[in-house]
Amino acid sequence: GDSVTQMEGPVTLSEEAFLTINCTYTATGYPSLFWYVQYPGEGLQLLLKATKADDKGSNKGFEATYRKETTSFHLEKGSVQVSDSAVYFCALTANTGGFKTIFGAGTRLFVKA
Amino acid sequence: DAGITQSPRHKVTETGTPVTLRCHQTENHRYMYWYRQDPGHGLRLIHYSYGVKDTDKGEVSDGYSVSRSKTEDFLLTLESATSSQTSVYFCAISARDGSTDNEQFFGPGTRLTVL
Numbered sequence: 565g566d567s568v569t570q571m572e573g574p575v576t577l578s579e580e581a582f583l584t585i586n587c588t589y590t591a592t593g594y595p596s597l598f599w600y601v602q603y604p605g606e607g608l609q610l611l612l613k614a615t616k617a618d619d620k621g622s623n624k625g626f627e628a629t630y631r632k633e634t635t636s637f638h639l640e641k642g643s644v645q646v647s648d649s650a651v652y653f654c655a656l657t658a659n660t661g662g663f664k665t666i667f668g669a670g671t672r673l674f675v676k677a
Numbered sequence: 678d679a680g681i682t683q684s685p686r687h688k689v690t691e692t693g694t695p696v697t698l699r700c701h702q703t704e705n706h707r708y709m710y711w712y713r714q715d716p717g718h719g720l721r722l723i724h725y726s727y728g729v730k731d732t733d734k735g736e737v738s739d740g741y742s743v744s745r746s747k748t749e750d751f752l753l754t755l756e757s758a759t760s761s762q763t764s765v766y767f768c769a770i771s772a773r774d775g776s777t778d779n780e781q782f783f784g785p786g787t788r789l790t791v792l
Contacts (some may be wrong), residue, residue, distance in 0.1 A: 568719075596777040607681075607767055607783030608720070615778050653719060657779040664735065665779055667719040 566591040570654045570668035577644055578676050583672045585639040587628075587654035595658040596622075597630050597637040602651045602670070611639075611652070625636045680704055681784040683768050690775075696755040697746045698787050700768030702748075708771045709751040710781065711743060712766040721766065726751055758791045765789070 577588040589595065596615040600608040612621030617632035626641045637654060654668040680703030690696050700709060708727055712720040712735075724743040726747030732743050740762060744756045755762055765788050769781040 594777070596779065598780070605785075607769075607785050608781075609783065610780050613778070613780065615776075657777045659777050661702060663773065663777060663779060664722055664725070667721075669717055669719040 566656060566658050566666050567596070568581070568654050568656055568666050570652075570671050572669075573651075573672040574674055575671060576674045576676065579646055580643045580661055581675075583639070583641040583644045583648075583673070585652055585654075585673070587637045587639065587668060589635050589637065589654075589656050591635075591658040591666075592600070593659045595656040597628070598655040599626070599628055599637070599664075600653040600655060600667075601640050602653065604650070606676040608653060644675045646675045646677050650674055681768060681770060681782060683766075683787050685783040685787060686785065689787045689792065690758050691792050692756050692759060696758050696788070696789065698753045698766055698768075700751045700753070700784060702751075702770050702772060704772070704782070705748060706770040706772045706782075707748075708773050708779075709745065710769040710771075711741075711751065711753045711765045712769065713737065713762075714767060715764050715791075723753065723766075724778075755789075758789075760791050763789060763791045 567590045598613045600607045601611045612623040614621040614630035622630045627661040651670045657665045710725040711723040726745040727733045768784040771780045771781045
């Protein structure tokens with residue numbers, strides 16, 4: 565079945581460091597890929613998305629490129645801030661199984677000043 | 678922000694009691710979802726609805742039922758709560774158009790503790 569695997573956390577970085585959170589997926593067909601972010605005490609909110617191969621999603625300095633050849637959608641940011649501390653979820657929606665969205669387990673990011 | 682509210686926001690109950698959680702939206706979106714969030718598992722789909730009175734099971738539906746009598750409300754019921762149902766429950770909505778671009782908007786969550 566469809567699945568999403570993302571790197572385990574927590575990830576701890578100093579402010580202005582480079583961030584990479586790895587995400588790989590398994591899906592039949594041509595899924596759409598998403599990164600959601602969850603700040604403490606809140607629900608998830610969409611950070612960025614890509615709906616076809618080679619698309620790059622970007623928002624708030626974060627980027628991720630849909631790589632079909634490596635089935636990956638890694639999240640990157642060039643310079644993190646303390647305010648980026650949150651839990652990040654990779655997700656996919658495939659055109660099988662009723663178009664349900666599958667979420668990864670989440671990666672917690674701590675950014676130190 | 679998408680207009681999604683959940684009630685109650687926190688609840689403590691005892692094993693064996695029924696519990697109903699409510700999700701209310703003001704966006705008129707067709708699709709509504711209930712997820713549970715547990716450490717190490719991300720979000721897991723419990724049930725979802727694709728219209729009034731139209732619902733279907735997710736991957737962890739045992740012990741849960743849902744109802745949707747109006748577009749704006751989606752209720753999740755634990756018929757007889759168990760300690761394994763202690764979790765944070767999120768409602769989500771989407772205006773999905775039949776493609777895989779299924780961006781979802783989430784409510785603030787309900788923290789449920791079953792003693």
